Amino acid sequence: ENDGCPMWLAPSYTTTLSADFPKYGLFAGQAYKQDSILPFSELAIPLIDFFADFNRGKPHGSDVLEFLENYLWTQEKIGSMWEGVISAPGIIPGIGVLANYHSTYSNADFLQASILLRETKDDEFKKKPGEANLIRGAVTPYSNATLKATQHIPAGMEIFADFGEVWDGNLTENIYQDKIHRYDYNIADEIVNKMVDLYEKHPGLSLDMKEDIMDFMLQKVLTTVAGPNAKTINSLIPDNPRKLKKVQEAGGTFMYRYRDMIRTSEWLEENGFCLDTIRHGVSTIPNAGRGAFAARDIKEGEIITITPMVHIADKDLLTMYRIEFVENEENDTEEAEYDESEGPLGKQILLNYAFGHPESSMIFVPTGPQVTLINNGAKDANARVKWAESNDPMENPSSYLDLSVDDMAQVKESVLMMKVVAARDIGVGEEITINYGNSWQKAWDSYEEKWKITKEGKPHPLKAEDLRIMYKNKPLETPETIEDNPYPDDILTLCFLFTDERPDGKQMTNQEFGTEINQFVGPTKYEAYDSKSLYLVSVLDRMEAPGFFYNYTVRASLGDDEEEFADVVDVPHSACTFFDSHYSSDIHLEDAFRHPIGMPESLIPVSWRNLR
Numbered sequence: 001e002n003d004g005c006p007m008w009l010a011p012s013y014t015t016t017l018s019a020d021f022p023k024y025g026l027f028a029g030q031a032y033k034q035d036s037i038l039p040f041s042e043l044a045i046p047l048i049d050f051f052a053d054f055n056r057g058k059p060h061g062s063d064v065l066e067f068l069e070n071y072l073w074t075q076e077k078i079g080s081m082w083e084g085v086i087s088a089p090g091i092i093p094g095i096g097v098l099a100n101y102h103s104t105y106s107n108a109d110f111l112q113a114s115i116l117l118r119e120t121k122d123d124e125f126k127k128k129p130g131e132a133n134l135i136r137g138a139v140t141p142y143s144n145a146t147l148k149a150t151q152h153i154p155a156g157m158e159i160f161a162d163f164g165e166v167w168d169g170n171l172t173e174n175i176y177q178d179k180i181h182r183y184d185y186n187i188a189d190e191i192v193n194k195m196v197d198l199y200e201k202h203p204g205l206s207l208d209m210k211e212d213i214m215d216f217m218l219q220k221v222l223t224t225v226a227g228p229n230a231k232t233i234n235s236l237i238p239d240n241p242r243k244l245k246k247v248q249e250a251g252g253t254f255m256y257r258y259r260d261m262i263r264t265s266e267w268l269e270e271n272g273f274c275l276d277t278i279r280h281g282v283s284t285i286p287n288a289g290r291g292a293f294a295a296r297d298i299k300e301g302e303i304i305t306i307t308p309m310v311h312i313a314d315k316d317l318l319t320m321y322r323i324e325f326v327e328n329e330e331n332d333t334e335e336a337e338y339d340e341s342e343g344p345l346g347k348q349i350l351l352n353y354a355f356g357h358p359e360s361s362m363i364f365v366p367t368g369p370q371v372t373l374i375n376n377g378a379k380d381a382n383a384r385v386k387w388a389e390s391n392d393p394m395e396n397p398s399s400y401l402d403l404s405v406d407d408m409a410q411v412k413e414s415v416l417m418m419k420v421v422a423a424r425d426i427g428v429g430e431e432i433t434i435n436y437g438n439s440w441q442k443a444w445d446s447y448e449e450k451w452k453i454t455k456e457g458k459p460h461p462l463k464a465e466d467l468r469i470m471y472k473n474k475p476l477e478t479p480e481t482i483e484d485n486p487y488p489d490d491i492l493t494l495c496f497l498f499t500d501e502r503p504d505g506k507q508m509t510n511q512e513f514g515t516e517i518n519q520f521v522g523p524t525k526y527e528a529y530d531s532k533s534l535y536l537v538s539v540l541d542r543m544e545a546p547g548f549f550y551n552y553t554v555r556a557s558l559g560d561d562e563e564e565f566a567d568v569v570d571v572p573h574s575a576c577t578f579f580d581s582h583y584s585s586d587i588h589l590e591d592a593f594r595h596p597i598g599m600p601e602s603l604i605p606v607s608w609r610n611l612r
């Protein structure tokens with residue numbers, strides 16, 4: 001089942017028949033066992049307080065927001081819920097954009113622990129706690145977004161991510177989206193498994209007998225217990241008992257029904273592009289952060305990767321202003337508004353991950369796996385970018401190059417395809433770089449120059465990222481110790497908490513407040529760390545706990561109301577972490593570096609040069 005390619009980019013099953021360009025998806029190049037980690041760990045790029053009426057009202061605002069909304073992951077998935085005052089959902093290029101949605105089937109989900117605990121070797125480029133560094137504010141702090149297989153994924157199968165309930169019911173017209181519900185398949189699977197068990201227990205049964213039993217179960221028993229659903233469930237189970245085993249082997253009734261969904265390696269070779277060239281790591285360029293590295297030898301002229309691009313018609317939408325909440329007397333609510341009087345606060349971090357050109361208001365975010373990791377190699381760059389051409393595995397539809405920016409704003413699909421081509425032979429393990437261009441280089445040089453004068457060698461206020469490092473092997477502060485070791489103002493302490501009654505069954509009550517005291521019971525394994533169990537806490541007490549370093553008693557806040565809280569005992573050190581409060585992470589530094597990657601001159605047609 002393993003043809004050597006970990007993952008393919010190819011036209012998705014969800015492309016509608018009427019569409020005039022394919023929608024792309026990710027396809028497993030080899031089988032992935034249930035619970036295994038899928039290739040590619042990605043960055044997550046939060047859009048802070050972006051999806052609000054003040055942006056919708058700007059030129060192209062409603063079109064851009066409507067388009068970008070299709071690519072978002074919630075702030076709870078990313079762990080960015082404290083970045084803004086309204087919301088901070090984000091884009092996870094690669095797996096987060098290209099894993100499609102299917103109404104009855106999903107085979108992958110984000111491993112939340114990977115992004116929430118932020119334990120990745122790639123982030124070891126980190127600045128020392130309390131020390132200024134050029135990279136502060138220049139790159140997203142959210143990384144290591146990883147997908148895991150939620151069931152066995154056969155080689156050739158498309159990756160469908162679990163988007164949760166909100167998406168259900170939206171996409172019924174697509175050819176492979178059927179009206180049968182997920183639970184119908186689940187019940188059908190259970191029946192198939194039980195029938196197979198029964199037949200295996202009684203190997204002497206004749207085929208006639210088997211058919212009779214099956215008929216009896218499906219026609220009589222199922223109709224009685226499942227009512228109107230019986231017909232649907234029945235239709236998912238083959239009526240020939242000999243085929244039941246085949247259903248199991250296919251991975252259940254859904255996979256059996258859509259056997260042709262599994263693409264052959266010939267089909268993938270012909271229609272797809274194998275994503276086996278880039279792996280992530282720490283950049284070899286000083287202060288550049290993470291980078292993209294060659295996962296195998298790449299020949300000069302070879303396409304390293306092809307990436308769909310999401311176009312944003314007006315880069316001005318990424319300018320951030322202070323937000324004020326204005327009372328709406330009509331319906332007695334508060335509305336968020338941009339206060340532009342003081343001038344901009346800065347720009348969204350997404351700008352650093354987008355391609356642009358000074359003469360165009362359009363910018364382009366690459367959504368191919370690992371592409372956002374490619375750093376600037378200036379004149380020594382070993383790769384270059386181009387629009388994909390007609391003889392490439394995926395083509396850039398050239399008609400869009402003739403559209404005006406206003407017309408492009410109306411195109412709410414990711415239609416543009418860019419390729420990254422090796423400018424010379426690249427050896428395995430070498431960092432892959434492109435030339436970001438003169439305008440970017442100038443911006444970086446002047447940022448560096450200013451930084452040297454104002455910040456070099458000076459202390460930098462401690463951020464959550466710093467405290468995570470500092471407190472890795474140091475106990476959290478308690479009311480007794482906090483005066484001598486205060487946390488910085490904008491730091492939030494949080495713990496992941498699943499709780500239960502005390503093991504001895506005795507309910508303990510907090511004498512002062514009359515509230516319950518709960519027992520910490522989890523998360524105990526890596527996979528169980530999830531933002532649903534993340535609570536703001538204050539640490540009340542700590543005690544040494546052999547094997548666990550320290551255990552804490554914490555007061556967890558249960559809502560906005562300060563009065564709503566619960567105390568939890570025996571919380572291990574490893575369940576607690578730090579976040580920055582609103583507008584205080586390095587992303588929000590006043591003079592943080594923000595500049596799009598330069599799109600080569602020849603890639604920007606005259607029709608897009610609306611700022612000329």
Ligand SMILES: C[S@@+](CC[C@H](N)C(=O)[O-])C[C@H]1O[C@@H](n2cnc3c(N)ncnc32)[C@H](O)[C@@H]1O
Nearest residue numbers: 138139287288289290352353372373374375376
């Ligand atoms: C598209 S991202 C590349 C991924 C990024 N290195 C990261 O860790 O997320 C572009 C950003 O990487 C950094 N970068 C890229 N090339 C660089 C270089 N040659 N020197 C310094 N910083 C660089 C800059 O902060 C830039 O805004």
